[in-house]
Amino acid sequence: MTPLRTITTASFARRIQNVQSLRHDSTRCLSGESRIVNPRQLPELEFDEDELRLKAVMPGFTFSDLDKHGNISMSVIAKFCESLRIMMYAPSMLGDEFAVSDTLARVWKQRLVFMVSSEYEFLPGIHDKSILYKPMQVTDQIVNIGGSSYSHVNTAVSLRTKQPLYRSAVRLVLADRKSRRATPLPEWFTQHAKNVARIDVKRLTEKSVPDDPATVHYVIQESDTDYYHHANQSKYSAFCHNAAVIAARDGRLSTLGADLSRHRVRSFEGVYLREALAGDELQGSLSFDP
Numbered sequence: 627m628t629p630l631r632t633i634t635t636a637s638f639a640r641r642i643q644n645v646q647s648l649r650h651d652s653t654r655c656l657s658g659e660s661r662i663v664n665p666r667q668l669p670e671l672e673f674d675e676d677e678l679r680l681k682a683v684m685p686g687f688t689f690s691d692l693d694k695h696g697n698i699s700m701s702v703i704a705k706f707c708e709s710l711r712i713m714m715y716a717p718s719m720l721g722d723e724f725a726v727s728d729t730l731a732r733v734w735k736q737r738l739v740f741m742v743s744s745e746y747e748f749l750p751g752i753h754d755k756s757i758l759y760k761p762m763q764v765t766d767q768i769v770n771i772g773g774s775s776y777s778h779v780n781t782a783v784s785l786r787t788k789q790p791l792y793r794s795a796v797r798l799v800l801a802d803r804k805s806r807r808a809t810p811l812p813e814w815f816t817q818h819a820k821n822v823a824r825i826d827v828k829r830l831t832e833k834s835v836p837d838d839p840a841t842v843h844y845v846i847q848e849s850d851t852d853y854y855h856h857a858n859q860s861k862y863s864a865f866c867h868n869a870a871v872i873a874a875r876d877g878r879l880s881t882l883g884a885d886l887s888r889h890r891v892r893s894f895e896g897v898y899l900r901e902a903l904a905g906d907e908l909q910g911s912l913s914f915d916p
Contacts, residue, residue, distance in 0.1 A: 670682070670683060671713065671726060673714070673726050673727055675727060675728065675729060676821050677767065677821055677822060677823065678714075678727065678729065678730070678767065678768035678819060678822055679765065679766070679767040679768070680710060680713065680714055680726065680727075680764075680765065680766045680767070681763070681764070681765050682710070682713075682763075682764050683761050683762070683763055683764075683785070684706075684710075684761065684762055684764050684782075685759075685761060686757055686758060686759050686760040686761055686762055686784070686786075687702070687706075687757065687758055687759075688758060688759055689758065695888050696755070697753060697890055697891075698752055698753075699864070699867075700746065700748070700863040700864070700867060700891055700894050701860045701861065701863045701864040701867075702860075703746060703748070703752075703792055703794070704744070704746065704794075704859060704860035704863050704894075705858075705860040707746075707766070707778075707780045707794050707796070708858075708859065708860060710764060710766045710780060711766060711778055713726050714726050714727050714730045714766065715727070715730045715731060715733065715734040715739065716731070716734075729815070729818055729819075732815075733800065733812075733815060736800075736803075736812065737800035737801060737802065737803065737809065737812075738800065738801040738802070738803055738806060738854065739798055739799075739800060739801075740798065740799050740800075740801050740806075740808070740854075740898075741796055741797070741798055741859045741898055742775065742797050742798065742799055742897070742898055743796065743797045743829075743895075743896060743897045743898065744794065744795070744796040744797075744859060744894075744895070744896045744898075745794065745795045745796075745827075745828060745893070745894070745895050745896075746792060746793075746794045746863075746893060746894045746895075747792060747793045747794070747892070747893045748791075748792050748890070748891060748892055748893065748894075749789070749790050749791055749792055749793070750789070751784060751787060751789030751790055751791050752791045752792055753890065754784070754787055754789065756786055756787060757784040757786055757787055757789075757791065760784060760785060760786035761785050761786075762782045762783060762784050762785060762791065763782070763783045763785055764780065764781065764782045764783075765780065765781050765782075766778055766779070766780045767779050767780075767822075767823065768819065768822055769822060769823045769824060769825050769827065770822075770823075770824050770825065770827060771811065771815075771816055771819045771822050772811070773810055773811065773816075774799055774800075774808060774809070774810050774811060775797050775798060775799045775811075776797070776798060776811070776819070776822075777795055777796060777797045777798070777827050778794075778795070778796050778798065779793075779794070779795050779825065779827065780792075780793070780794045780795075780796075781793050781794075795827045795828070796859075797827075797829075800812075806901070833897070835911045836911065836912075836913035837913075838913075839911035839912055839913050840873040840876075840878035840911070840912045840913070841909055841910065841911050841912070842868075842869035842872050842873055842909070842910040842912070843907055843908065843909050843910075844865055844868070844869070844907070844908045844910065845905065845906070845907050845908075846902050846903060846904050846905060846906045846907075846908065847904060848904045850904070851903070851904050854901075855903065855904075856901040856902060856903055857901075857902040857903070857906075859896070859898065862896050862898070863894050863896065865908065865910060866894070866896075866910065867891070869910035869912060870910075870912055873912050878912075
């Protein structure tokens with residue numbers, strides 16, 4: 627049994643005192659909104675190398691994470707969940723001083739890690755303003771190791787209110803670094819992960835385009851891309867939300883009213899079929915499903 631690896635605030639802070647010159651894209655991948663600027667604010671991290679499970683107390687959401695109606699946006703939560711995964715895979719991106727998992731660091735060095743689907747459930751506790759600037763207990767665990775994919779399941783609970791904030795499940799594949807095509811999971815990884823849990827996670831599939839949809843076009847900007855130089859997964863929830871807001875404002879989703887952003891989003895599901903690069907034009911097709 628591999629012992630738990632615990633990184634205290636002080637020791638983790640010492641490890642990153644000299645990383646002020648991190649590349650911009652790497653910093654964005656890790657923190658989303660500069661959550662990691664002050665090393666002394668970092669929480670204690672506990673990682674179980676056998677079960678591939680991270681537990682951490684993280685800084686809370688802040689004013690900058692709110693939309694115009696005071697709700698924490700979908701894309702912020704998606705990026706926050708990604709920041710936890712980056713902590714697990716980080717060394718080859720940010721340097722060995724960030725090492726949390728030797729196993730996942732090895733995966734990252736050998737392959738690209740692509741997301742093929744994501745599901746987010748936003749719970750009532752996420753709308754309680756008293757959670758802002760208050761720490762939260764988060765857990766990110768790898769589950770359901772298959773022949774070519776596996777999943778991360780992530781949950782967060784506010785330490786202020788003791789209420790769950792969100793649940794997420796994302797499915798990942800490993801891709802060859804040259805062809806960028808999915809490959810089977812390495813045998814050494816599946817053998818190491820034999821103790822990883824198997825739980826019921828909904829398998830998401832591609833959805834068909836509705837008849838006579840409202841359409842909105844968007845061109846991928848450089849600021850939408852990440853370490854892999856494609857549109858970051860967190861941007862797709864923003865693309866979908868913005869497209870729906872535009873369509874509603876233009877009267878093409880009249881059932882929902884002109885200001886769609888005033889509605890709280892309860893869940894988001896995404897299936898990612900291929901990479902979108904800077905300069906690519908996307909078309910969003912929308913319909914109202916009561």
